[in-house]
Amino acid sequence: MSNVNIDWANLGFGYIKTPYRYSAKFVNGEWQEGQIIEDDKIVLSECAGVFQYAQTCFEGLKAYYTEDGRIVCFRPDLNAKRMHDSCERLVMPTFPEDKFLEAVKMVVEANKDYVPPYGSGASLYIRPYMMGTNPVIGVKPADEYEFRIFVTPVGPYFKGGAKPITIKVSDFDRAAPHGTGHIKAGLNYAMSLYPITVAHEEGFSENMYLDPQTRTKVEETGGANFLFITKDGKFVTPKSDSILPSITRRSLMVVAEKYLGMTVENREVYFDELKDFAECGLCGTAAVISPVGKIYDHGEEICFPAGMEEMGPYTKKLYDTLTGIQMGRIDPPEGWVFTVCEAE
Ligand code: PLP
Ligand code: COI
Numbered sequence: 001m002s003n004v005n006i007d008w009a010n011l012g013f014g015y016i017k018t019p020y021r022y023s024a025k026f027v028n029g030e031w032q033e034g035q036i037i038e039d040d041k042i043v044l045s046e047c048a049g050v051f052q053y054a055q056t057c058f059e060g061l062k063a064y065y066t067e068d069g070r071i072v073c074f075r076p077d078l079n080a081k082r083m084h085d086s087c088e089r090l091v092m093p094t095f096p097e098d099k100f101l102e103a104v105k106m107v108v109e110a111n112k113d114y115v116p117p118y119g120s121g122a123s124l125y126i127r128p129y130m131m132g133t134n135p136v137i138g139v140k141p142a143d144e145y146e147f148r149i150f151v152t153p154v155g156p157y158f159k160g161g162a163k164p165i166t167i168k169v170s171d172f173d174r175a176a177p178h179g180t181g182h183i184k185a186g187l188n189y190a191m192s193l194y195p196i197t198v199a200h201e202e203g204f205s206e207n208m209y210l211d212p213q214t215r216t217k218v219e220e221t222g223g224a225n226f227l228f229i230t231k232d233g234k235f236v237t238p239k240s241d242s243i244l245p246s247i248t249r250r251s252l253m254v255v256a257e258k259y260l261g262m263t264v265e266n267r268e269v270y271f272d273e274l275k276d277f278a279e280c281g282l283c284g285t286a287a288v289i290s291p292v293g294k295i296y297d298h299g300e301e302i303c304f305p306a307g308m309e310e311m312g313p314y315t316k317k318l319y320d321t322l323t324g325i326q327m328g329r330i331d332p333p334e335g336w337v338f339t340v341c342e343a344e
Contacts, residue, residue: 004113008120011155013286018151020110022103025133026093026145034103036110040150049132049142056186057086058129060285061247063108063151065118066328069343073126074326076104076338078247083128086183091141092130100128101338107149108340114153118327121161125154125286157223157286158205162319164293164307165282167221169271170195170207174222181219181242192222206282208295210271211240218269224284225249228269228277229306229314235262236277238269248283251325252318254333259321262314271297279312280304289319 006016017040024034049055059079063071080100087094095103104126108115116122128149132142158165172195175181175188192207199207206224211217218226218238225246228236235256237249256262274280280292291311295302306312311319324330328337 006114006116006153008116008122008153008155011116011122011153012159013125013154013157015152016114018111018114018153020107021151022107022147022149024095024099024103024147026147031093031095031099031147034099034106034147036106042146042148044131044133045135047135047137049134049136052136053132053139054185054187054190055090055092055132055136055142056129057083057090057092057184058127058186059083059086059184061104061126061128062154062285062326063115063124063126063340064327065115067118068328069118070328070339071108071112071115071341072326072328073104073108073338073340075247075251075336076101077335078250079128082184082245082247083130086185087130089180089183090185092132093145095130095147103128103147103149104338105340107151111151112341114151116153122153122155124151126151154286156290157284157288158290162291162311164291164304164310165205166203166294166296167206167208167292168199168202168204168296169298170199170209172198172207172209173212174207174209174219175242179242182244184244189222196222204296211242216270216272218271218274219243220246221282224282224287224290226269227252227281227283227289227315227318228274229279229312231276231278233262233314234265235314235318236265236267236269239266240268246284248285248288248322251336252283252289252322255318255321255325258333259330260314260317274302277304278306279315280307281311281315281318289315289322291315
């Protein structure tokens with residue numbers, strides 16, 4: 001159990017430097033053996049591919065203590081697969097899935113003291129990332145890369161914990177063009193920094209992005225997918241090739257159908273339909289499930305009747321079941337929970 005001095009209950013979503021990180025280098029066309037290191041600094045050429053042409057991508061997952069004292073991660077194999085897709089799209093070498101899982105295990109074990117205690121409401125956020133490291137001046141991919149993972153203990157992504165947030169319909173598009181929205185490329189997040197700054201200045205917690213072609217369909221927010229509940233209790237979630245294929249959303253589709261007996265619709269969701277939904281939430285590793293009470297659309301407001309003051313009833317059931325599976329209180333589907341350390 002942890003013996004570091006952190007006020008877990010009041011932790012926000014920030015960076016706390018922990019003692020160890022994982023690093024593996026790609027040189028001469030192959031991955032070198034990865035290792036746990038202490039240095040949090042990365043020294044690179046001024047001309048490195050990551051600085052010049054933004055050749056970098058990342059992943060995000062969490063580790064938790066279970067009630068019986070194990071440390072587990074939720075579906076890290078899917079993070080490995082999604083990072084593979086991100087790397088392919090950015091012409092970076094892919095990092096093998098078995099090595100990815102081994103690296104997650106190594107870095108979490110090394111930083112065990114920073115895994116928040118069971119029931120504290122906090123978790124250990126795990127950030128795998130990769131970057132082009134050698135000098136590149138003509139527009140082309142780098143030849144050398146570094147894959148790293150750092151970890152940081154985190155609390156809720158949105159201030160106020162489970163209190164419903166208000167978001168706005170963005171005036172901007174989220175992802176860079178050329179269909180890169182479905183991968184976790186650093187450049188997509190760079191493009192969202194201006195819109196999120198505007199939204200925060202105006203008092204909103206997030207942006208709702210619409211499809212850039214027609215601006216009639218709901219896509220996602222800057223850091224999470226959407227879920228909606230209809231008045232007759234159906235689970236609806238937007239389908240689009242340009243949103244990040246959220247592991248949380250894909251898991252919730254199974255939870256809703258198999259654990260809660262709900263009808264699940266994964267389809268295009270038109271903005272005009274929003275006023276008819278009973279509940280709205282954001283789902284993701286960082287967001288978990290964060291209820292949305294209100295969406296502001298250029299002077300008009302869409303309010304979700306069931307979730308203005310607290311999480312709506314269906315959102316709450318989904319939240320309790322998902323977090324119950326993640327923290328070992330509810331039996332998971334086969335292969336969903338990856339054990340990092342057995343109970344001591
Ligand atoms: N959409 C975006 C843009 C994200 O950054 C994230 C976070 O990873 C998600 C959705 C949610 O994905 P996941 O559930 O895999 O964390
Ligand atoms: C995650 O949930 O892991 C993300 O990458 C979202 C980010 C906004 C922190």
